[in-house]
Each structure stands twice: as structure tokens, then as C-alpha cells.
Amino acid sequence: GAVVSQHPSRVICKSGTSVKIECRSLDFQATTMFWYRQFPKKSLMLMATSNEGSKATYEQGVEKDKFLINHASLTLSTLTVTSAHPEDSSFYICSARVKWGADWEQFFGPGTRLTVL
Amino acid sequence: LAKTTQPISMDSYEGQEVNITCSHNNIATNDYITWYQQFPSQGPRFIIQGYKTKVTNEVASLFIPADRKSSTLSLPRVSLSDTAVYYCLVGEGSSNTGKLIFGQGTTLQVKP
Numbered sequence: 073g074a075v076v077s078q079h080p081s082r083v084i085c086k087s088g089t090s091v092k093i094e095c096r097s098l099d100f101q102a103t104t105m106f107w108y109r110q111f112p113k114k115s116l117m118l119m120a121t122s123n124e125g126s127k128a129t130y131e132q133g134v135e136k137d138k139f140l141i142n143h144a145s146l147t148l149s150t151l152t153v154t155s156a157h158p159e160d161s162s163f164y165i166c167s168a169r170v171k172w173g174a175d176w177e178q179f180f181g182p183g184t185r186l187t188v189l
Numbered sequence: 190l191a192k193t194t195q196p197i198s199m200d201s202y203e204g205q206e207v208n209i210t211c212s213h214n215n216i217a218t219n220d221y222i223t224w225y226q227q228f229p230s231q232g233p234r235f236i237i238q239g240y241k242t243k244v245t246n247e248v249a250s251l252f253i254p255a256d257r258k259s260s261t262l263s264l265p266r267v268s269l270s271d272t273a274v275y276y277c278l279v280g281e282g283s284s285n286t287g288k289l290i291f292g293q294g295t296t297l298q299v300k301p
Binding site: 076078104106108115117118163165167169176177178179180181182183185 | 221223225230231232233234235238276287288289290291292293294
């Protein structure tokens, strides 16, 4: 399958700072990427849909000014957690959607563990 | 988006076959059924996808009855390394949005 990478894999920051997480599709182009958040022992929660060249679409309850998404190219989407607070500590996962053969498939990144002190 | 219902947890022993059933009563005509596996602190990994009847690959089989309101993931001869959370999702295919809404998943514990 296709490979999606995330950087960094782990980040620790102080409360009030901003953190940027990158999501890259390594061997394919993805017009659509998705960002999820996962708390310990919980399921993945979809945060937003990132479309190349247009504004992201946020799920209900997700603050767009808090979680800035930029999909600047067909292989890169970034999520910036602005003014992070301890409650933003979570596991952030991105995925990229691609036409794989006759079907659409989503490939997930390895995740980024954010810890806000 | 179709909602899915799975057992919260299952236990098995090494070498056994494990079947995890998922209900998706509101599946749409264009929806596919996809199963993902997730280990702790990792992103989900694609296992198998199907639309109807039976699909088999090198790691699992997916059984889908004619009404498509449920599906069963079958893992043959599980090992300790199959201990993970398994998610059943409905969507993709020709869906315009491609959004995947994860349910609670099934935590499979394989014992020696």
C-alpha cells in the first residue's frame, strides 16, 4: 500500500505555544487528507478534511482557529495546534485518500503524540 | 454516514480462528465495508475491504451477506501479534467525501 508519514512522531511543548504537525504522502498524490485525534483507549475522532488548494472542512465541535490546517500541495498537509493547552494533549493521526486500482482507499500515518505541559 | 456496531472486546487463544462481526444496518448502496487494525500508538492499518459476498487476502477474509447489513472479519489462526483494536468502517467507494467515521472498535486479546 501507499505510505503516509508524519513529523514529528512525538512532541512536548509548553502551554501557550503552537505546534505544527506535518503529514506527507510519500509515493502518491492526495487531493484529500484527513486529520484525526485519539485520546487514550478511545477511538479515532475525525477533526477535519483537508483539501488541496482550498479551505479545510471542520467537523462539528472542532475549532478551526485552534486547529489550523493547510494543504499546500498534493503531498503535504499540516495541522497547527495554536496556543496549545494540556487538554490538547492527544495522539494526532492523518490519513490520505487515493484512488487505488478501481477503488478509493485511505492510508494512515503513524501518528504524532502531542504532550502539552 | 452509516453507523457501525461491534463487540467492545474479544478474547482468543493462539492458533484459533477469530470472527468479529460488525452491524451496519444503514449502509448505503455505494458504501464499501473496510476493516482496519490498530496497535497502541500507531496509525490504523488497512486489513481488507469488500462490497458484497466474500473477499479474501493474505491476512483475513471478509464475509458480507446479501443484505449487507452486517459483515464478519475472519482472522485465521491468530497469534499473539494479532492483539490489537479492529475497526469496521462503512464508506469510501464512490463516496464523494471519503470521510471515515470510526466506531468504538473491537479490542482483540490473543492469549498464549
